[in-house]
Amino acid sequence: MKQVSNMANTSNGSLATLLILFTISAAIHKGAAQFPVQSQNLIADNISVVEGETATISCRVKNNDDSVIQLLNPNRQTIYFKDVRPLKDARFQLVNFSDNELRVSLSNVSLSDEGRYVCQLYTDPPQEAYADITVLIPPGNPIIESREDIVSEGNETEITCTSMGSKPAATIRWMKGDKELQGKSKVETTYDRMFTVTSWLRFTVTRADDGVPVVCIVDHPAVKDFQAQKYLEVQYKPEVKIVVEFPSGPIREGENLELTCQAKGKPEPQQVNWVRVEDDVPSHAVITGSDLFIENLNKSYNGTYRCVASNSVGEAYDDYILFVRDALTTTPKPTTTTTTTTISATTSPPDIIQDAAPSTEAAAHDSQAGTEAQRSLDHAVIGGVVAVVVFAMLCLLIVLGRYFARHKGTYFTHEAKGADDAADADTAIINAEGGHNNSDEKKEYYI
Numbered sequence: 001m002k003q004v005s006n007m008a009n010t011s012n013g014s015l016a017t018l019l020i021l022f023t024i025s026a027a028i029h030k031g032a033a034q035f036p037v038q039s040q041n042l043i044a045d046n047i048s049v050v051e052g053e054t055a056t057i058s059c060r061v062k063n064n065d066d067s068v069i070q071l072l073n074p075n076r077q078t079i080y081f082k083d084v085r086p087l088k089d090a091r092f093q094l095v096n097f098s099d100n101e102l103r104v105s106l107s108n109v110s111l112s113d114e115g116r117y118v119c120q121l122y123t124d125p126p127q128e129a130y131a132d133i134t135v136l137i138p139p140g141n142p143i144i145e146s147r148e149d150i151v152s153e154g155n156e157t158e159i160t161c162t163s164m165g166s167k168p169a170a171t172i173r174w175m176k177g178d179k180e181l182q183g184k185s186k187v188e189t190t191y192d193r194m195f196t197v198t199s200w201l202r203f204t205v206t207r208a209d210d211g212v213p214v215v216c217i218v219d220h221p222a223v224k225d226f227q228a229q230k231y232l233e234v235q236y237k238p239e240v241k242i243v244v245e246f247p248s249g250p251i252r253e254g255e256n257l258e259l260t261c262q263a264k265g266k267p268e269p270q271q272v273n274w275v276r277v278e279d280d281v282p283s284h285a286v287i288t289g290s291d292l293f294i295e296n297l298n299k300s301y302n303g304t305y306r307c308v309a310s311n312s313v314g315e316a317y318d319d320y321i322l323f324v325r326d327a328l329t330t331t332p333k334p335t336t337t338t339t340t341t342t343i344s345a346t347t348s349p350p351d352i353i354q355d356a357a358p359s360t361e362a363a364a365h366d367s368q369a370g371t372e373a374q375r376s377l378d379h380a381v382i383g384g385v386v387a388v389v390v391f392a393m394l395c396l397l398i399v400l401g402r403y404f405a406r407h408k409g410t411y412f413t414h415e416a417k418g419a420d421d422a423a424d425a426d427t428a429i430i431n432a433e434g435g436h437n438n439s440d441e442k443k444e445y446y447i
Helices: 002-034 338-347 349-355 368-406 425-431 435-441
Strands: 047-050 055-061 069-072 078-081 092-097 101-106 115-121 127-136 143-146 156-166 171-176 179-181 184-189 195-204 213-220 223-231 234-246 257-266 271-276 286-288 291-294 303-310 315-322
Touching (some): 047 055, 257 271, 257 315
Parallel strands (some): 234 315
Antiparallel strands (some): 143 156, 156 195, 213 223, 234 257, 271 303, 286 291, 303 315
16 A cells, blocks of 8 residues: 555656646747747848838848748738748738748838848747838928018027928938038927927028028938028118219319219118218218219318218218318429529528429329328428538538648747847857847747
């Protein structure tokens, strides 16, 4: 009885052991099915395909030992077993089947086809490789809008660009002319797993921005050179410039003056006015539109003349300073010789300065800014006169010096009278008046 009981216990133990081994084997097999180990012999590539186009799935085997290759969809339904298609979806077509490759095409790809496809090799245990299909959905046409259609110079504008219905989310860049600007973007996810991207661009406009395109560029792996643009319209106050029509040189009394005011702005200047700063415009001046005409000028007309132009944005002006010079006079040519002219320059320098009037030919090349040329001419004349005076003084000093040098040391004495006729020195001393007794009364007179 005891032996039978021992046999029963042994049998129960063996059954329990078998059950445990079976359970462990099933668990290992189930785990292997859920988490397949990638084989070094089986190769598959990930695929990105634009919606509506065709994707090609390739299962490749290195050194195949006649094992069977099959392709499963993300739901692990068999698409192809060897060269047989159990799945009734005509979009799947066999492209190539051999011992080393199973290649299948999927046409008219949609977002529902996205997922992980399994290449399976029937070995023991089975080997698997995965090909992830990513479906790209290009965005719709970008929409570009501005806060205002017309912007005044110096104000800030805001432009918005929106890219809708893409997968993955697009990236938006901004260009103004040939310069890239930085905007701010926001990404939103829609209910159908699509993305909408909105970007804002803010900047201060200048008159140089008028007519310049602002471009919104959408970057997405499904499309290239996808963009929209908007041209800026900038209004700005006038630019004013005064042009002298005539005369072309320096302005002198008795001549006429015509000035033209050139004003350009956006919108075009509505009004152009001529004024005289700190005084009235001469009564006989003629103003025709943007032109100012004054005839028979005299020095009382000197001053600053201003052209003022304005439009809806603002006003601007330009100034012209009128300086009327003396009228030209004809100076007769001198009839005296060069020597006489030099002496006159020495005796009366002011007369020479007054007679040194510029010739008509020199004045023809003068301009209002030519006062410096006249001053240079005056300085040259004055310098010449000073040089002549200095030279004359030097000559006079030389003559006086030579005169005094010639008369230096000449004097007369009253001693030794009567010694002039003596034959020798001893006789001269004896014959002198008074002899030696008068030696104390000798005097010298320096002349």
